[in-house]
Amino acid sequence: MTEKTPLLEVRNLWVKLPDEEEAIIRGLNLTINAGEVHALMGPNGSGKSTLAKVLSGHPGYEVTDGEVLFRGEDILELEPDDRARMGLFLAFQYPMEVPGVTIANFLRLAYQRRFDTEVKYTEFYKILLQHLKKLEMDPSFAGRPVNEGFSGGEKKRFEIVQLSLLEPLLAVLDETDSGLDIDALKIVSNGVNAMRSPERSFLVITHYQRILNYITPDYVHVMVEGRIVRSGGPELALQLEEKGYDWVRGELAGATAP
Amino acid sequence: MAQPDILNLDQDYKQKYGFYDEIKPVFQTERGLTRRVVEEISYQKNEPKWMRDFRLEAYEIFMSKPMPSWGPDLSRLDFDEIVYYIKPTERQGRSWDEVPEDIKRTFDRLGIPEWERKFLAGVGAQYDSEVVYHNLAKQWEEQGVIFVDTDTAVREYPDLVKEYFGTVIPPNDNKFAALNSAVWSGGSFVYVPAGVKVDIPLQAYFRINARNAGQFERTLIIAEEGSFVHYVEGCTAPVYAEEALHSAVVEIIVKRGARVRYTTIQNWSKDVYNLVTKRAVAYGDSVMEWVDGNIGSRVTQKYPSVYLMEPGARGEILSVAFAGDGQHQDTGGKLIFAAPNTTGRITSKSISKGTGRASYRGLVQVLEGAHHAKCNVECDALLLDEDAKTDTYPYIEINEKEVTIGHEARVSKVSDEQIFYLQSRGLKKDEALTLIVSGFIEPLAKQLPMEYAVELNRLIELEMEGSVG
Numbered sequence: 001m002t003e004k005t006p007l008l009e010v011r012n013l014w015v016k017l018p019d020e021e022e023a024i025i026r027g028l029n030l031t032i033n034a035g036e037v038h039a040l041m042g043p044n045g046s047g048k049s050t051l052a053k054v055l056s057g058h059p060g061y062e063v064t065d066g067e068v069l070f071r072g073e074d075i076l077e078l079e080p081d082d083r084a085r086m087g088l089f090l091a092f093q094y095p096m097e098v099p100g101v102t103i104a105n106f107l108r109l110a111y112q113r114r115f116d117t118e119v120k121y122t123e124f125y126k127i128l129l130q131h132l133k134k135l136e137m138d139p140s141f142a143g144r145p146v147n148e149g150f151s152g153g154e155k156k157r158f159e160i161v162q163l164s165l166l167e168p169l170l171a172v173l174d175e176t177d178s179g180l181d182i183d184a185l186k187i188v189s190n191g192v193n194a195m196r197s198p199e200r201s202f203l204v205i206t207h208y209q210r211i212l213n214y215i216t217p218d219y220v221h222v223m224v225e226g227r228i229v230r231s232g233g234p235e236l237a238l239q240l241e242e243k244g245y246d247w248v249r250g251e252l253a254g255a256t257a258p
Numbered sequence: 259m260a261q262p263d264i265l266n267l268d269q270d271y272k273q274k275y276g277f278y279d280e281i282k283p284v285f286q287t288e289r290g291l292t293r294r295v296v297e298e299i300s301y302q303k304n305e306p307k308w309m310r311d312f313r314l315e316a317y318e319i320f321m322s323k324p325m326p327s328w329g330p331d332l333s334r335l336d337f338d339e340i341v342y343y344i345k346p347t348e349r350q351g352r353s354w355d356e357v358p359e360d361i362k363r364t365f366d367r368l369g370i371p372e373w374e375r376k377f378l379a380g381v382g383a384q385y386d387s388e389v390v391y392h393n394l395a396k397q398w399e400e401q402g403v404i405f406v407d408t409d410t411a412v413r414e415y416p417d418l419v420k421e422y423f424g425t426v427i428p429p430n431d432n433k434f435a436a437l438n439s440a441v442w443s444g445g446s447f448v449y450v451p452a453g454v455k456v457d458i459p460l461q462a463y464f465r466i467n468a469r470n471a472g473q474f475e476r477t478l479i480i481a482e483e484g485s486f487v488h489y490v491e492g493c494t495a496p497v498y499a500e501e502a503l504h505s506a507v508v509e510i511i512v513k514r515g516a517r518v519r520y521t522t523i524q525n526w527s528k529d530v531y532n533l534v535t536k537r538a539v540a541y542g543d544s545v546m547e548w549v550d551g552n553i554g555s556r557v558t559q560k561y562p563s564v565y566l567m568e569p570g571a572r573g574e575i576l577s578v579a580f581a582g583d584g585q586h587q588d589t590g591g592k593l594i595f596a597a598p599n600t601t602g603r604i605t606s607k608s609i610s611k612g613t614g615r616a617s618y619r620g621l622v623q624v625l626e627g628a629h630h631a632k633c634n635v636e637c638d639a640l641l642l643d644e645d646a647k648t649d650t651y652p653y654i655e656i657n658e659k660e661v662t663i664g665h666e667a668r669v670s671k672v673s674d675e676q677i678f679y680l681q682s683r684g685l686k687k688d689e690a691l692t693l694i695v696s697g698f699i700e701p702l703a704k705q706l707p708m709e710y711a712v713e714l715n716r717l718i719e720l721e722m723e724g725s726v727g
Contacts, residue, residue, distance in 0.1 A: 053678075056678075056682045057678075057681075057682070058678055059674060059678065060674065079681065079686075079687065080678060080681035080682045081681045081682075081683075081684050081685055081686050081687070083682075084681070084682055084683055084684035085684050089682075090682050092679065092682075095679065096673075096675055096676045096678075096679035096680075097676075098676060098679070098680070098693070098694060098697055099697050099698065099700075100696070100697030100698055100699070100700035100701065101693050101694070101696065101697035101700070105693070106680070106683075106693065107683075109684075109685055109689060109693065110683035110684050110685060113683075113684035113685060113686075113689075114683075114684045145697065162683065166683065166684070
């Protein structure tokens with residue numbers, strides 16, 4: 001076995017909402033090495049999206065225990081923008097609208113921050129157009145307000161445009177496939193596959209196996225009630241598709257029964 | 259600088275605008291307001307009798323009117339502490355070389371001569387009570403355009419001034435209009451002959467330098483039939499911890515088929531009480547547009563108005579207010595529909611931050627006979643903090659049946675999710691907020707010439723600085 005560099009290490013992570021008792025994530029462990037693609041599957045309410053947000057530093061959650069190391073550094077105290085500049089990226093399940101702010105103005109700032117550089121507007125415009133083209137988005141999107149008036153599919157594609165532009169080391173895709181028709185799914189998957197490299201890792205969060213036909217994962221994890229209950233290769237996703245989440249739930253119940 | 263540069267977050271008001279000059283004025287009146295002070299101002303200006311009488315009458319009206327109690331808190335404004343007239347220099351320059359060195363340096367720092375060279379048709383620069391520089395490009399002068407300070411106009415164009423001065427806003431209109439009428443000094447006089455279109459802006463810049471100063475400029479714009487002019491004003495003042503008062507009166511006459519656009523970027527320091535009366539009368543098929551940006555001051559009360567006097571007249575009022583810590587921006591607009599088939603629109607966008615309060619106050623009045631008047635009012639308020647406040651006072655009086663009046667008001671808060679989204683792309687929290695705010699005012703910023711849109715954006719960035727605790 002060749003030596004692997006861990007990019008993300010989540011150890012015994014416990015997360016809850018500030019004004020609630022019950023934890024949403026309950027002792028989760030996950031290691032993603034450089035260059036790997038991991039799929040995280042699970043039924044609704046299992047805590048997948050919460051994990052995605054906590055990794056990116058969403059202020060609405062409270063981490064009560066555990067640690068998250070990214071590139072060897074504990075990032076739990078860092079602001080979302082610090083994490084982004086380190087190369088962490090979250091493709092949102094529900095991308096936010098920012099009225100009046102053009103994609104070009106927004107992403108030029110993001111680009112300058114990510115790469116700690118200054119880029120002239122005209123220069124950046126050319127760069128942006130290349131990435132829009134990759135995701136088959138019209139150049140006119142550059143001048144449109146961020147996500148405002150976009151269809152569901154356009155919003156998801158635009159998330160991958162940002163992924164492509166910002167070249168993160170770890171990209172977390174939070175249900176990017178939901179609400180996409182098959183053509184859009186292919187475009188998005190091609191965009192992601194084109195980004196795969198020995199340095200870059202992906203955590204693909206999904207409810208369905210479908211996207212994994214296009215983005216082949218190295219590992220599949222199943223999350224139920226706030227922790228990973230099963231891990232395996234791509235075949236696990238197919239088993240899930242076939243047997244449904246009740247299958248893992250049943251196994252889980254069996255395992256914890258006295 | 260073709261694009262608003264959101265990244266310039268490193269300057270602050272004090273350094274950029276809040277400096278002051280150690281200048282000994284050539285003359286100033288004693289503190290406080292008396293009949294003698296009014297007489298002294300008139301004497302200093304060597305005015306005709308009619309103007310002196312106008313001032314003295316206005317003074318009596320000012321003394322007899324109570325302080326308005328319906329608006330923001332003005333209790334810290336002490337009329338006895340204000341110096342009503344401060345003359346910084348003996349004469350006015352037509353070239354910047356003729357302006358005293360210290361004062362010229364100030365305007366250089368504010369970038370005025372540079373802007374003039376780049377894209378303005380003419381510039382007036384007022385320093386405390388007097389206009390120290392005034393110039394109009396030859397091209398416009400040759401076409402009969404007049405652009406001088408109002409004191410000069412009283413001397414050189416007495417008939418024109420006498421015909422219109424105080425006709426749109428008489429001294430008894432309100433207490434501060436009376437005050438201005440009594441002690442006015444400086445301001446611009448603009449006359450655009452019929453059919454002449456001044457297609458690049460005229461700009462006036464108002465600078466308060468002295469402590470406890472009162473600045474009372476008086477502006478009169480006459481646009482003859484079928485003409486066009488865009489007048490822009492900007493203003494700043496040093497940061498003192500004492501109150502200053504700025505109380506202007508602006509009167510505009512828009513004749514048939516003419517169009518006047520009046521843009522303000524108000525950036526007074528936070529010691530200034532800014533209590534201004536602005537009004538235009540618009541005749542047949544003319545267009546009057548107010549673009550009113552209020553960023554600075556402690557308290558601003560300003561409701562630019564348009565009286566639509568003849569069929570086809572149109573009034574547009576765009577108002578942007580930014581109320582930061584301790585500021586109260588009480589702004590809006592008034593449209594008076596006095597003739598059939600007149601149209602108008604008021605669009606107000608306000609941002610409240612920290613303990614700031616932004617109030618929209620507006621009047622839409624349709625007089626009897628003004629059938630088929632159409633009016634739309636839209637107010638958008640954005641709250642950035644828990645303590646920030648906004649309120650709306652929309653007054654609507656309709657005395658005619660066949661009219662179309664729309665009113666919409668929205669209040670929104672910057673959501674944590676929006677900020678998180680932008681932060682997750684590497685933007686710092688204050689950059690994210692600034693971006694959201696600039697997006698909020700974008701519909702108005704795009705109405706401005708590029709240079710002013712950039713300026714407005716930059717001023718708002720300045721206000722947003724350090725907004726993340």
